[in-house]
Amino acid sequence: MMGDAEELSLKQILAEVFELDPSTIDNTTSIENVELWDSLQHFSMIVSVEQEFGVRFSEDEMGELVSYERLRSALAAKLKPTNGSPAKPDGQRVS
Amino acid sequence: MPAQVNVAIPGDAESLVAWVVDKPTLSRYLAAARRLRMVTPPDWPRIRVAVLRNFTVEPLDAYASVKGAAAGFAVDVRIGGYDTSMRDSLTAGSWLFEYQPDVVVIALSLENLAPTLFNRYLTLSRSQASEAAEQTVSSIRRIVAAINERTTATIAIHNFALPRNAPEGLAEATSMTSLTSRVRALNQELGAIASGMGNVFIVDFERIAERSPIDARNWLAARAPFTPAILEQLSDVYARILKARAGRSRKVLVLDCDGTLWGGVIGEDHIGGIRLGDSYPGIAYVGLQEAALNLSKRGVLLALCSANNEADVDEVFDHHPSMVLRKSDISAKRVNWTNKATNLRAIASDLNVGLDSLVFVDDDPHQCEMVRSLLPMVLVVQLPAELSELRAAIESLDCFDAVGVTDEDRRRVELYRNEQARQAAQESASTLDEYYRSLGMTAEVRRIDHISATRIAQLTQKTNQFNLTTRRYTTEELTQLARKPGVEILSIRVSDRFGDAGLVGVAIVVRGADAGEAEIDTFLLSCRVLGRGVEDVLLHATAIQAEALGYRRLHGTYAATARNQAVSTFYPDHGFSRQPGDDSGWSLMLGDSDPSVPAWFASVELPTNAQAGAAAG
The missing domain is CATH 3.40.630.30 (Gcn5-related N-acetyltransferase (GNAT))
Structure with missing residues (x-):
């Protein structure tokens, strides 16, 4: 699950990688309208998110996470503990 | 959406470095490096770094800028095209020479440089493999020669990572002709290129990649193999090279005695009671002394700074069977009851070096904190509590890189040995008072x-x-x-x-x-x-x-x-x-x-x- 703190951290990462004001980042923020979001910075952004949250995106996900909205929901799914069984070690954020 | 300034990112170079050190994430490196371009003080020495590469080295440029700034350099990085390193270095008017680089990094992936050799190794005959390997070395040799012909730049060559897996299976380590052996031999040849020239360094990517494997997903998808851990280590090496070429290396290792050269307190435990010997725990201190002795053979001067009776320390040096260091290895010493800040000043003056040439090693956090606060230009190394880390604390010091044994250094040692009277610098009492006051x-x-x-x-x-x-x-x-x-x-x-x-x-x-x-x-x-x-x-x-x-x-x-x-x-x-x-x-x-x-x-x-x-x- 994504709490407010996680969401703020995610926005902060995008702000740092793409040189944005974090308060302007919302679901409409995407590769279409962010000047610095090119294929090179896309990798840096993905790796930064993985580094911050201790998660790993699959090869398929890599190419899809081209907007804040998609990134946020993919991350939320990884941070969500699986029902009834312990969360995967790489899927849970250590607080 | 227009790019806007993020208010949370610090506004001056030193705070930016501190901000990244506080949380060294890739995104912070990127943000800090961008901001550094605008706010680096104009009087910082400007270093132009050119990178010749055949794969995606980014965001190594951001890491290099920030690590450079941490060492007080304004580092400007320019990265060449993916497959143009040969052309760039062999063409007189290329961007590389227009740029007038101070440092040229040659970061070439063997997998991209010789794909058949790396990826289909077992399809090659031995002579084909040798030929491919020889071509690889000779192209790098030509690049180095061309840069040396047209510039006085320092050259840093990345050596090659070993294959991630073993094409020959169990035999990989046995076979003298396996790909692994072949890559090791190539790396030795790169070393041979460098060792013949004073301005060429090898960046040991083989070792870094062994410690921190590349990102296979990003390598496959974007030819971008560097993980944050690799980027940290590479940029650390670059910073060492920048400091070494600027003559910023330190010259003297000043060692405490009790708790540093041996375990225990000589004044209390006597020569038979201190921990120093060939089994645990004494062997840890032998290891520390061996590391210090190795440094002295690289030309680093050794000094003692210890709160003790001088006769007690002399007795250990003269009579303890497990002592590695001898009195003749020590170029300056202050063994007395004066505070260590004053003693360090005296040691620097004995050896005719600045305080910024000293590295002070002590196990006592109070002594370390006092020296840090009174003499901030001295590099203070507080020994770790774990004895297994003592030797590494000395061996991992990265501040002695450019030190070679010079005649001047030897003469300094002589001067000290003949010196009869010492003039100990007086520490001003008010400063010490302030320090004590700060201890609460x-x-x-x-x-x-x-x-x-x-x-x-x-x-x-x-x-x-x-x-x-x-x-x-x-x-x-x-x-x-x-x-x-x-x-x-x-x-x-x-x-x-x-x-x-x-x-x-x-x-x-x-x-x-x-x-x-x-x-x-x-x-x-x-x-x-x-x-x-x-x-x-x-x-x-x-x-x-x-x-x-x-x-x-x-x-x-x-x-x-x-x-x-x-x-x-x-x-x-x-x-x-x-x-x-x-x-x-x-x-x-x-x-x-x-x-x-x-x-x-x-x-x-x-x-x-x-x-x-x-x-x-």
Whole structure:
């Protein structure tokens, strides 16, 4: 699950990688309208998110996470503990 | 959406570096590197770094800029095209030479440079494989030669990562002709290119990739293999190269003795009791000494800075069978009871180097913090608590890179050896006061009770250096003594912002030669807290307490032993004086000139009856 703190951290990462004001980042923020979001910075952004949250995106996900909205929901799914069984070690954020 | 300035990112170069050090994430490196371009002070030395590459090295440029800034360099990085390193270096008017680089990094992936060799190795005959390997080395040799022809740049060549898996399976490590062996041989040839020239370094990517594997997903998808861990290590190496080529390397390793060269305290444990030998734990200290000896063979000068009797330390150097370092390895030493900041100044002056050439190694956090705060230009290395990390603490120092043995260095050693008189620089008292004040020291003096008796007895048994009379007591003897009239047994506990040092000092007062005189039977302090005024507090408390018992005079003696010469003038130094007809000790009239408590103590607690008695009297 994504709490407010996680969401703020995610926005902060995008702000740092793409040189944005974090308060302007919302679901409409995407590769279409962010000047610095090119294929090179896309990798840096993905790796930064993985580094911050201790998660790993699959090869398929890599190419899809081209907007804040998609990134946020993919991350939320990884941070969500699986029902009834312990969360995967790489899927849970250590607080 | 237009790019906007993020308010959370610091606005000046030093804060930016601190911001990244605080949380060294890829996104912070990127943001800080961008901001650095705008705010780097114009007087910082500007270093142009050109990167020749055949794969995605980004965001290595951001890491290099930030690590460069941490070392005080304004690093500008320009990265060449993916497959143009040969053309760029062989063409006179290429961007590479227009740029006039100070440093050229050659970062080539073997997998991209010789894909058949790397990816289909077993399809090649031995001669084909040799030919491909030779071509690889010769193209790098040509690039280096071309850069050397047109520039005076420092060249940093990445060597190659070993194959991630073993094409020959179990035989990979056995076979002299396996791909792994082949890549190792290539890396040796790269080393041979570099070792022939003073301006060429090898960046040991083979070792880095062994420690921190590349990101296989990003390598496949974007030819971008570097993980944050790899980027950290590579940019660390670049920063070392920048410092080495700027002559910023340090020259002297200054070593503490007790707890550093050996375990234990020589003044207390004697030569047979210190930990130094061929098994645990003594072997850890042998390892540290070996690392220091290796450094000295690289031209680093070694010095000693220790709070000890010089004769004790000399004895270990001369007679301990497991000592690795010899006196002849030591170029300067200060073994005395002066504070270490003053001693470090003196060592720098002996060796004719600046304080910024010194690295100071000590196990004691207080000493380290004092040197850090008084002499910020000295690099302070506080030894880790784990003995298994001692050797690495010395071997991993990255500040000696450019040091070679020069004639000048050798002459310096001679100069020192012939030197008769030393001029020790005086540390200004006000600065030391400020330092002590910053420690927030508190002291608490208490009368003996059944809990403290055991520790007090232990201190009388094992304290040798700061011990005026060296009288040994058992717990039972102390308990009996405490019951006698006119006797007071005091102990002192101290703590500061680093923590609680515990019960560290003892004073025992008994009836003296006449009714009005209190004899100081015992006055001792653990060597852990020497030199911070704790003895002044204990003496103050002793005087107050003696007064409360009705005494008018304090009398103290010094009984010389082989270990306690540091305190031979303790009483005269504290306002006591010789009385006519008494050459056994020194006396102090109580009441008017009681020893005072140093102003830097944040709080001092005395036994309640002493305060009450003093107030009543």
